Amino acid sequence: MAQLETAAGMLHVKVWRGGQHGVFQDYELPRRDNQTVLDVATHIQRHLDPTLSYRYACRVGMCGSCAMTVNGVARWTCRTHVSRVARDGRIELAPLSNLPIVKDLVTDMAPFFDKWQQAQGRFTGPASRQDPVARVSPASPARRAADAGIECIGCGVCYASCDVVSWKPQFLGPAALNRAWTLVNDERDTAGARRLAAVAGDAGCHACHTQGSCTLRCPKGIAPTAAIAGLKRVTARAALRGELTGAAAPEETAGALPGVTEATP
Ligand code: SF4
Ligand code: SF4
Ligand code: FES
Numbered sequence: 001m002a003q004l005e006t007a008a009g010m011l012h013v014k015v016w017r018g019g020q021h022g023v024f025q026d027y028e029l030p031r032r033d034n035q036t037v038l039d040v041a042t043h044i045q046r047h048l049d050p051t052l053s054y055r056y057a058c059r060v061g062m063c064g065s066c067a068m069t070v071n072g073v074a075r076w077t078c079r080t081h082v083s084r085v086a087r088d089g090r091i092e093l094a095p096l097s098n099l100p101i102v103k104d105l106v107t108d109m110a111p112f113f114d115k116w117q118q119a120q121g122r123f124t125g126p127a128s129r130q131d132p133v134a135r136v137s138p139a140s141p142a143r144r145a146a147d148a149g150i151e152c153i154g155c156g157v158c159y160a161s162c163d164v165v166s167w168k169p170q171f172l173g174p175a176a177l178n179r180a181w182t183l184v185n186d187e188r189d190t191a192g193a194r195r196l197a198a199v200a201g202d203a204g205c206h207a208c209h210t211q212g213s214c215t216l217r218c219p220k221g222i223a224p225t226a227a228i229a230g231l232k233r234v235t236a237r238a239a240l241r242g243e244l245t246g247a248a249a250p251e252e253t254a255g256a257l258p259g260v261t262e263a264t265p
Helices: 037-048 110-118 139-148 161-167 176-182 192-200 213-217 224-240
Strands: 007-019 023-032 068-070 071-076 090-094 101-103
Touching: 023 037, 023 161, 037 068, 037 090, 068 213, 101 110, 110 176, 110 192, 139 176, 139 224, 176 192, 192 224, 213 224
Parallel strands: 007 090
Antiparallel strands: 007 023, 068 071, 068 090
């Protein structure tokens, strides 16, 4: 069914075109009821300029691929209504900050996901397929701490909003550290001291300034700041106990901290 044009008429949109040294280009398109920012990019590509590059998949806030900078703020665009962000009938669309630009609104997410790997952001289990399914109590503090960060969709909004990533590009960033914290609290995981060593270095959790832009901007309501605070506590404690020494070698250290189950308060 065709949507109605609003009385406000037209929307004026500035869109970043090109790579790192691109420029903003102006477009004008009709305002629609319930129009999202992603709808705007789609309208431009389908009706005004088919060379525009942008990224999306699910359109319902699940895949994390549609994030852009909207009027200077990183947001998911499929769940952001134009009516919330337009100023005097204008919006500005740019690619996410802190990531290399591929073209137009598309950034290269490789550095973002590489840091998940560097933070040991993958589950390391002790069981084989012959073992019974592990039972984790939904009420345990560790499980609740893991649950608090588990709905991350990898959109990169927090990463693009983080000043420390801008100043110190090697900083692992809020999403990778949040993922590490969910695994630290996963009672089945065996990476233990290896993961803590991975997030305890100069580019890890202790580089975070705790100002909370990541938590403020996360569209899923996740609080990476709290996760990072948890990592700071357990890594400091492990370092004082000498448990991180030599923890970088996976086969020697996996499971070296089996008792790490401290949860966020
Ligand atoms: S709280 Fe830490 S991780 Fe989050 S935006 Fe600030 S410096 Fe980055
Ligand atoms: S923590 Fe939030 S903002 Fe960061 S990648 Fe995950 S869903 Fe996106
Ligand atoms: S298109 Fe999937 S989260 Fe926006």
